[in-house]
Amino acid sequence: MTADTVRxxxxxxxxxxxxxxxxxxxLPDAEVVAVASRSEESANAFAERFGIPRAYGDWxxxxxxxxxxxxxxxxPHTAHxxxxxxxxxxxxxxxxxxxxxxxxxxAAELVALARExxxxxxxxxxxxxxxxxxxxxxxxxxxxxxxxxxxxxxFGLAGxxxxxxxxxxxxxxxxxxxxxxxxxVSFAQLLLGEPSDIAARAVLSEEGVxxxxxxxxxxxxxxxxxxxxxxxxxxxxxxSVTGSRGRIDIPDGFFFPDRFVLHRDGRDAEEFxxxxxxxxxxxxxxxxxxxxxxxxxxETESPLVPLDGTLAVMRTLDAIRDRVGVRYPGxxxxxxxxxGEPRLTPA
Numbered sequence: 001m002t003a004d005t006v007r008x009x010x011x012x013x014x015x016x017x018x019x020x021x022x023x024x025x026x027l028p029d030a031e032v033v034a035v036a037s038r039s040e041e042s043a044n045a046f047a048e049r050f051g052i053p054r055a056y057g058d059w060x061x062x063x064x065x066x067x068x069x070x071x072x073x074x075x076p077h078t079a080h081x082x083x084x085x086x087x088x089x090x091x092x093x094x095x096x097x098x099x100x101x102x103x104x105x106x107a108a109e110l111v112a113l114a115r116e117x118x119x120x121x122x123x124x125x126x127x128x129x130x131x132x133x134x135x136x137x138x139x140x141x142x143x144x145x146x147x148x149x150x151x152x153x154x155f156g157l158a159g160x161x162x163x164x165x166x167x168x169x170x171x172x173x174x175x176x177x178x179x180x181x182x183x184x185v186s187f188a189q190l191l192l193g194e195p196s197d198i199a200a201r202a203v204l205s206e207e208g209v210x211x212x213x214x215x216x217x218x219x220x221x222x223x224x225x226x227x228x229x230x231x232x233x234x235x236x237x238x239x240s241v242t243g244s245r246g247r248i249d250i251p252d253g254f255f256f257p258d259r260f261v262l263h264r265d266g267r268d269a270e271e272f273x274x275x276x277x278x279x280x281x282x283x284x285x286x287x288x289x290x291x292x293x294x295x296x297x298x299e300t301e302s303p304l305v306p307l308d309g310t311l312a313v314m315r316t317l318d319a320i321r322d323r324v325g326v327r328y329p330g331x332x333x334x335x336x337x338x339x340g341e342p343r344l345t346p347a
Contacts, residue, residue, distance in 0.1 A: 006292040009034040009068035011059060011083050013046040017074035021050050023284045036062035059083055063090040070291055073097060078173045081106040088113045093120035095291050099178045102328060104314035111307045120295050122302050123310045125186055127255040129286040132274050136248060136260055140191055145243030148223050151191055153184035153239040153254055156230030167231050168207055170328055175209030177320060181229035183255045186313050187239055188217055188225040194312040196220045202324035215320050256281045
């Protein structure tokens with residue numbers, strides 16, 4: 001790493017890896033120097049597509065590449081624990097896609113590993129880094145709508161997704177909650193923190209994953225949160241925050257908004273819009289920029305996406321799954337030491 005350039009490695013070659021890499025290439029202070037996949041053919045094709053100098057058909061080789069400052073982990077989330085762990089144990093800084101891991105036990109192990117090795121670790125919750133979402137949070141924190149009374153958010157896709165699709169596959173952590181529900185849960189907890197109580201209902205598939213899930217979150221402040229996610233119906237992806245003296249509405253795409261409306265008691269509505277200079281609304285550049293800022297500053301986590309906040313979201317997702325009866329193959333709820341599973345180290 002130099003004062004001008006942060007060198008990235010990309011672990012995985014799917015759609016989100018391609019989108020993130022395309023945005024990285026557009027940043028003048030980022031350089032993508034390596035990519036890895038379980039398939040050498042896939043890694044080579046990805047490297048050729050984006051002009052990346054090194055391609056590995058082995059995760060360990062990427063993890064051991066000392067020319068890499070940060071690894072972006074974009075595997076299916078059932079592999080996040082192992083992929084991110086390999087990189088952290090090898091001394092790499094890591095940005096790991098959401099949901100951070102399959103469950104909070106795995107998440108806590110990654111956080112402990114990062115802290116043990118003094119490495120930077122962040123969940124790729126790009127919503128938290130979005131300038132307009134940050135503006136909304138600032139308004140709420142400054143009391144623009146008074147004390148928060150309720151938060152509502154939804155994220156649903158119409159599908160239909162066949163049983164063979166990853167969103168329906170228990171072996172890949174399928175279901176609406178982990179892929180989509182992580183957004184409304186994270187939005188609610190961005191504004192209110194970890195809930196004190198959780199109630200939830202879901203419609204499950206024959207494979208045992210959630211097709212749609214609704215949860216009611218409550219806080220000791222008496223605030224309530226209503227969150228919904230679905231892979232059987234397209235929703236508005238809207239959000240609303242109601243306070244004692246007003247309300248903020250995000251009409252659509254709450255996790256990458258182009259506008260929101262502030263309603264304050266006794267005043268005309270105010271519309272806040274995204275700055276065109278910030279790039280397309282679906283840009284991932286802001287989370288990349290935050291990672292590079294933090295790594296250059298010698299920080300081991302981001303104040304925008306703190307690790308304790310990530311663990312709190314994972315606890316909520318675990319609690320919702322517990323309420324609705326979704327459990328994935330291989331989950332025991334025990335620590336690696338209790339199961340005899342080795343700690344994550346490079347092979």
